[in-house]
Amino acid sequence: MNAYAKRLMWPVLILVALIAVNIITTGIDFIVPSVNDDRLGGAFVNILRRSAPLLLIALGMTLVIATKGIDLSVGAVYAIGAAIACQMIIDSSDQTAAGLVFSAIAIALVVTAVIGAWNGVMVAYFGIQPIVATLILMIAGRGIAQLITGGQIPKVQDASPFTELGRGAFLTVPIPIWIAALVLVALALLTRRTALGMLLESVGGNPEASRLAGIRSKGITVLVYLVCGLCAGLAGLIGAANLGSADANNGGQWIELDAILAVVIGGTALLGGRFFLLGTTIGVVIIGTLEDTIINVGLSSQWQFTAKAIVVFVVALLQSPEFRGWFLKPFKRKPAAPATAPAEEAVAK
Template structure:
């Protein structure tokens, strides 16, 4: 049983189990769920949709994982998505013939830059002024919607620039293009945090900020950095959101994403109490969240109760992931066996 102990003690294990269970459910109850067709050289199907649809959440979850590891939280990422989408749409312009106002790379670069600035604003409030993360980012969460509305003049801007489609709708080698963006960002983040001491410092700050300061770690800069990075991730996420629907809607773009992303991170094994973080776990978490939504609809649950069902499943998954709960259950069944 040594291998079992080793495998089940890995943080990624339980999120993967949850995902596998969801998939297995689909295998039995929703025919066609795993059917993947090739159309026009691209892969189509529910599974591909899940990956495509979870892309914005996955990107947010990468940034949020680091923020949460420092015992922080960033609830402004949904609004930053809208800002990023608004900025890129404004700079590309709604020209019906598809002629961009500014070159695409300038528009995208500016959108990301603005998003990073937004993240730095959060980071400044939290690390320099010492504001509580949830309050600090709540400010931008509210104000960000307003900023996003300003960028689009409170209109929904439609884009007709074909090359911009690729980020949200395009395919490369048969797979959604956004998947590559996620892969690159994930690998870079993993390299930067694990191949340098950054990951250790982030965890140290999250576990014990005072001790981190006394060990000579510049905790303020670390905290500032993770919020800026979260803004960066939200910026990229905003580009993909905008490209997917080829429009920018200051009011609705990215609305509620922050909660899905936080859920993804937590399902992935990173504790809201800060400390050890699991980037890959967060990705699995995002897939769980999206698979769940897709499953619910594919299974034919009426939309009016879908959210409740999702909430229930999330509750079950969270309980299963809690070691304490598992011990409790094991104890319960253990006793019953003895009774028989």
């Protein structure tokens, strides 16, 4: 079994265990999808649909962490993207105009990408620690979103095409799932079918060696933060479209922590270097499934944060070679002592 398969084995087993618990408590319908009104539904499909914004942010976070960085501002960027799009739509005379909705979405994505790039510039060119650079925007970002909305919660009409981004379906599959899947495939192709993935791992694994090798590490750093900001903005649009409104105070709140948890569960080390987009995806699904599991087994919703911490702790231990070696040591058979040859016995006598 190669290293990649070993990294994914334990998250997959945890996910299978959670699904099994839900099937036992709620029945096989938990995993079997259904089609109602030409729309794919069911408990597990709903988990995937709700997890789409988190997956987008976690994918961007994976690339940032691969370069030995962190982005704590994604929740605020989520709120800014949602605020820009919703405010533009409600300020118009016709919220159902497709051109207006497209413009609002495009402007929101451009702004959030620029914000992400600014984080990258702060880290790469100004030498500010990633946690500090992004913490600044994490604090100020929600204030910016409130200034955009005037302290109100702009509500978009249900008839607006914008709401289809979060509530619609294409070929019966919810659009948020389509968007998240397309972004996952695009990033996987870019990082595994081109040299970009190797360059990311080089920058994160040994920045000085990559610099001496002629790799433009600063440009790569700005790029990954730009992608992370873009993913956060897209996640904010999906969240706002699903609710039909933008809440600058609560939209995307603490989603950055869930994104980091998903990345860690998926096997990507916070020290930079090797990263696993598929592992991150499994981590996101684990978090979404865990939230439903807590309710299905009859526990209070207050257990949510504790349960997430326990899952991360268990997965981290299972992925640790040192822990596995220590835990399995009593079960390993000691090698038998080699038999003494007859000639050697005679000499000894």
